[in-house]
Amino acid sequence: MKTHINGWPQYLDRLSALLNIARISLLFSIMTFYLLTRSMDEPGLAVPIFNKIELYSWAALYGILIVFSMLVPRWQNQPDALPNVNSAVDITMIAWLMNMGGGVDSGFGILLLPFVGSACLFSRGRYPMIYAGYVTLLIVIITWTQLSRNGFANHSMRICIIAIMLIAAVFLVAGLTAYAATLLVRSQSLQDQQSKMLDSYRNLLVRAFNYVQEGVVVLDESGLVWLINRKAQNYFPMLLVDKQTALFRQVMHYWHTEQKNIFEINCTLNNWPMRVHARLLREANTPLLMLSMRSRTEIDKEAMSIKLASLGQLTANLAHEIRNPMSAIRQANELLREEEYDSTRLRLFNIIENNISRIDKMLEDISMLNKRDKKNKQAIDLRVFWTAFLQEFILIRQQAVNCIELLADKGDLIVWCDSVHLQQIIWNLMNNAWRHSLQNKNAIRVIFCIEEQNEISITVIDNGTGVSAENQLQLFEPFFTTEPSGTGLGLYVARELAQANHGQLIYRPEVNGFELTLPRMVDE
Numbered sequence: 001m002k003t004h005i006n007g008w009p010q011y012l013d014r015l016s017a018l019l020n021i022a023r024i025s026l027l028f029s030i031m032t033f034y035l036l037t038r039s040m041d042e043p044g045l046a047v048p049i050f051n052k053i054e055l056y057s058w059a060a061l062y063g064i065l066i067v068f069s070m071l072v073p074r075w076q077n078q079p080d081a082l083p084n085v086n087s088a089v090d091i092t093m094i095a096w097l098m099n100m101g102g103g104v105d106s107g108f109g110i111l112l113l114p115f116v117g118s119a120c121l122f123s124r125g126r127y128p129m130i131y132a133g134y135v136t137l138l139i140v141i142i143t144w145t146q147l148s149r150n151g152f153a154n155h156s157m158r159i160c161i162i163a164i165m166l167i168a169a170v171f172l173v174a175g176l177t178a179y180a181a182t183l184l185v186r187s188q189s190l191q192d193q194q195s196k197m198l199d200s201y202r203n204l205l206v207r208a209f210n211y212v213q214e215g216v217v218v219l220d221e222s223g224l225v226w227l228i229n230r231k232a233q234n235y236f237p238m239l240l241v242d243k244q245t246a247l248f249r250q251v252m253h254y255w256h257t258e259q260k261n262i263f264e265i266n267c268t269l270n271n272w273p274m275r276v277h278a279r280l281l282r283e284a285n286t287p288l289l290m291l292s293m294r295s296r297t298e299i300d301k302e303a304m305s306i307k308l309a310s311l312g313q314l315t316a317n318l319a320h321e322i323r324n325p326m327s328a329i330r331q332a333n334e335l336l337r338e339e340e341y342d343s344t345r346l347r348l349f350n351i352i353e354n355n356i357s358r359i360d361k362m363l364e365d366i367s368m369l370n371k372r373d374k375k376n377k378q379a380i381d382l383r384v385f386w387t388a389f390l391q392e393f394i395l396i397r398q399q400a401v402n403c404i405e406l407l408a409d410k411g412d413l414i415v416w417c418d419s420v421h422l423q424q425i426i427w428n429l430m431n432n433a434w435r436h437s438l439q440n441k442n443a444i445r446v447i448f449c450i451e452e453q454n455e456i457s458i459t460v461i462d463n464g465t466g467v468s469a470e471n472q473l474q475l476f477e478p479f480f481t482t483e484p485s486g487t488g489l490g491l492y493v494a495r496e497l498a499q500a501n502h503g504q505l506i507y508r509p510e511v512n513g514f515e516l517t518l519p520r521m522v523d524e
Helices: 008-038 052-071 085-100 108-122 128-150 156-211 230-235 249-258 296-338 343-369 382-396 419-436 490-500
Strands: 215-220 225-228 262-269 272-283 286-295 377-381 404-408 414-418 444-451 455-462 504-508 513-519
Touching: 008 052, 008 085, 008 108, 052 085, 085 108, 085 128, 108 128, 108 156, 128 156, 156 230, 215 230, 230 286, 249 262, 249 272, 249 286, 272 296, 286 296, 296 343, 377 382, 377 419, 382 404, 382 419, 382 444, 414 419, 414 513, 419 444, 419 455, 419 490, 419 513, 490 504, 490 513
Parallel strands: 404 444
Antiparallel strands: 215 225, 215 286, 262 272, 272 286, 377 414, 444 455, 455 513, 504 513
16 A cells, blocks of 8 residues: 655655765776776785676766656655665665675675665655565575685685675665664654644645634734735725835834723724734734724714613513503403493593503514514415415405505516514504505505516505605604604614514605515525
8 A cells, every 4th residue: 555645755756865965976986996906906906806798888878867867756656555666776776886896895886885774765665675685685686606616715705704794884885774764754754644633634724814803913013914804905905915015103103102901992094993903922023013903983883783782682671571461451441331331531541552552562563573583484485375365464454455566577487585573564654554545545565576686576666745855864763753643663673673583674755655675585
């Protein structure tokens, strides 16, 4: 099985280059030594006796191996399933040189050791005994050939001792190199694992850094930006890493003046009202200032949301507590009215009943507002919905029969929202439209229209006088009403429910109607 070590091929490429340098040096040294010693005629000079043809043949083959290794260096990096052929070729060539140079006692045998070591490195510490055994076989053959050629009695003991020592050195080098290579492979594998883990941590930190709510900028005393996240880039697109900026000079001036390591300041940056939290950092003995900033508008909106959420919980509890005494008051009012015939007192009882009904409607609106986050979205066919809704509306507003017109685009008119929320929104819009219309045949027009970007608009138009310009700005404010009997929560609740379903409710003065836009599909 092939072992995948990310950094190991780079080391093998370097080893291949070093091995080629060693081959070139060896070939150049041998040929230079041979040519120089041939030109010397001094008697008694002890030099290796090479056969000219055999040496040139060896040099030619070795030269071809060197050139091929330089042109195709990766051929030396073979799969781990087999011993390295390149190393076996090198060992064979050195053994041939040793045999040409006179045998095991020529001194060329020492050149086998670095090539045995490189073979173990190329194989990542595998097969050391195979390489050592192959070298031993070659040494035995060369020794036998040398003894046969020179006679077994002539220095045979010395030659055998040299061969045994050379074989022992080969096994020692093979074992030590294989052990070292195994440690290197393990170290490289551990380093790769740690590198991947660090990359994962770095990616997580970058994602967390870019998705925090605050804009973060790190800069030094000169205004050089060291780091910036996505939120801060949205605030200030002109900021770039490794670029100086004068945008934060007000913050820097406060830092230098007050000499505080942690502080907060409200300031205006590039026309943005910001709240900045600053903290002193030290990186490589360089004082850095980390600024965490948020728009004061966002902070105010968030604070308002928290207040509204608390107020919603409070009103829900109050609504629950108010219903019980109001039910008792209504029941007592009805009992008193049963035995009363005086017109003045009956009128007072009716006033009590009307105000109780008004409070009930207000409590109902508040209850619906507190359920805005409890959505049960589904696909709603507007044509089917309208048929059922109109029947229910006509039962309550019987005088509206034949006064409502529907205009609908062709195609599928299916919205994705909560059916209870949609019922409440349309009911509020239709009630308002009927109350402010002329209540004749053309009183109300309802238009279903397919918009771009997978949206459908529902527009409810009446033929009344419309909303005055001064009142349009307050239409959706809670408790704002122009009707004496109104609660002022109908349109406010309708808009909140529309937004809860990823929709929008607006007033369109040009058509004197309210337009509700809902998505056909919502990616949540």
